[in-house]
Amino acid sequence: MPQSRLTGSRIRERRLFLGQKQSALAAAVGISAAYLNLIEHNRRRAGGKLLQDLARELRTDPRSLTEGAEAALLGALREAGQRMPELTPELHRSEDLAGRFPGWAALVAAQHQRIRDLEQLVEALSDRLTHDPELAASLHEVISAVTAIRSTVGILTEGGEIAPEWRLRFMGNMRDEGRRLSSAAQGLVQYLDAGADRDMAPVVPGEELAVFLDQRDHHLPELEGLHGATRDQVTARINGLIAQVGSLETAAAKDVARQHFRQYVEDAAAMPLAAFQAARLDCGGDPSQLAARFQQTLPAVMRRLAFAPTMDDLPPVGLVSCDGSGTLFLRKALPGFSLPRFGAACSYWPLYQALSRPGHPLRAVVEMPGATPRRFLCQAICLPREALRFDLPPVLDAYMLIEPFDDARMGDAEAHALPVGSSCRVCPRPGCAARREASLLSADAV
Structure with missing residues (x-):
């Protein structure tokens, strides 16, 4: 089995272990998220400088990403066998399968990963189709336009003699409703197409903010170090950050962002990042100890823990x-x-x-x-x-x-x-x- 055959699986495993987003890792090494996705699914090879860059960002030795590929395959085979234990697969013979039939072993591992990906997609789409307000509004728009067109057609075909000026008015209404139906249907199709992607488009103001925060891993260095700043200075910094955020398109989303950013500034001022990270290491990240040390509430400490940069030792x-x-x-x-x-x-x-x-x-x-x-x-x-x-x-x-x-x-x-x-x-x-x-x-x- 070639050493680098399943390097992508190790890259993905290491990235998930570190809690790093695929888009963030791709940007850090200068490739697209789509290309990194192909690498992680072993559809493209990673070698040379790209492999060195990936190893650097993943804080590991490049050899662990290549020489550990066989271990990743064996791990995937064991996970696949544990998915349906009622079939009593011979888990203790997974190494024999990988050694004698590497192609079939890779196929089983790939199918297992594909099932996991599809389960995540089903979860996201089910969540969206069940509760998505924009989807409900779009469907209501389509039904409303169809109902109006049907009513107009009924009047024109079953209403007997209609004066020419009224007939023209009804025809104009039907034309306008047809355009509305076409626009609503096109928007619905585009929306559902976007919904097939794992990183779905925002649908409510809070989601517009969530897209931005996920891209930044919730850490906002622009709002650090404002201890002692005046209210006007804080407002100016927050407004400047909002102006840079492309995903905040609506006024409602910007209002939600302002509330979140002000809370972030308060937490950062009460627990300065350098002192907080040092204390975090000292007490092993225990929220109650941090709350006592900084004289803050547990929710404030929890927010600070989640929004501060990830530390290597924690x-x-x-x-x-x-x-x-x-x-x-x-x-x-x-x-x-x-x-x-x-x-x-x-x-x-x-x-x-x-x-x-x-x-x-x-x-x-x-x-x-x-x-x-x-x-x-x-x-x-x-x-x-x-x-x-x-x-x-x-x-x-x-x-x-x-x-x-x-x-x-x-x-x-x-x-x-x-x-x-x-x-x-x-x-x-x-x-x-x-x-x-x-x-x-x-x-x-x-």
């Missing part, structure tokens, strides 16, 4: 938050822990448990489903958004910090891992008491 972290209704309004995804863009998430998440226990920090090890289940440490807290008042009920916000569970660093807690999912629609777990609807990925659905 695992990457994700973040999700919701209000009292359970609506998610802040997301920073972590590989392996899917966060729905629309609708409700898994009710077993500690995030939702925190809503019923305001002011009480929760910590739990959870396990996401998959051919190879992955475990994560989740830490959640719910606090009032503003000072409590006697004349109004409290407005509660819950935050949940997510990081990969490390047995070596945190101890073995496999027996205590809580089985969770992302949302019912794409969770394959059978017999779940919290299930609200059937899963697209269950064996019965297939």
Whole structure:
């Protein structure tokens, strides 16, 4: 087997381990995200300077990306075998398969990866088709235009004698409605075409901001170092950043961005980046210790942890938050822990448990489903958004910090891992008491 045959698999594995986005890695080495996608799926070779650049950005030795290719194949074969254990595949003979029939082994591994990619795509598209407000508005526009045209046609064909001026008016209305129908249908087709891509176009103001934050990995160096700045200076810096963001097209999206950026400035001023990163290393990234050291709330520390640059000696972290209704309004995804863009998430998440226990920090090890289940440490807290008042009920916000569970660093807690999912629609777990609807990925659905 050629050494570099599955180099792309190792590149992808290392990138996901570091929590790095495909587009960010591609930009760093000077290639397109599409070309990097082909490399990661072993459809293009990476060698020479490109391989050196990729290894540098992935903080590893180039040899580990080439000489470890066979190990990646064996790992993929084991994962594929674990996907359907009822078929009792001979997992202990995966090395024999890879050695004697490398072509068939590579095919099984590629099909396994393809299934994983399709499951992620089904999850994203199902989430969008079920809850997407723009899709609903587009369909309503099409139906409205069709109804108007049918009514006009009925009047012209069944209304008897119609005066010439009225006939011209009805014909003009039908022409205008036809144009509206054509425009609505064209926009719907373009929108659905964009929706077939993993990186979907924004559909609501919060999503416009999310696209920008995902591209920047949620870190905004332009808003660092503003401790002691006047309100006008902060406003000018925020407005300048908004002007640079191409994805913020609507006034509503810009308003949402201003709120998020002001919160970012407050957190950055209270916890300066250099001091925060040093303290983060000193206490191993523990949110409660950081909150005590900087005299800040746990939600503020969680935001700072999620939005600060990833550190080599600490695992990457994700973040999700919701209000009292359970609506998610802040997301920073972590590989392996899917966060729905629309609708409700898994009710077993500690995030939702925190809503019923305001002011009480929760910590739990959870396990996401998959051919190879992955475990994560989740830490959640719910606090009032503003000072409590006697004349109004409290407005509660819950935050949940997510990081990969490390047995070596945190101890073995496999027996205590809580089985969770992302949302019912794409969770394959059978017999779940919290299930609200059937899963697209269950064996019965297939």
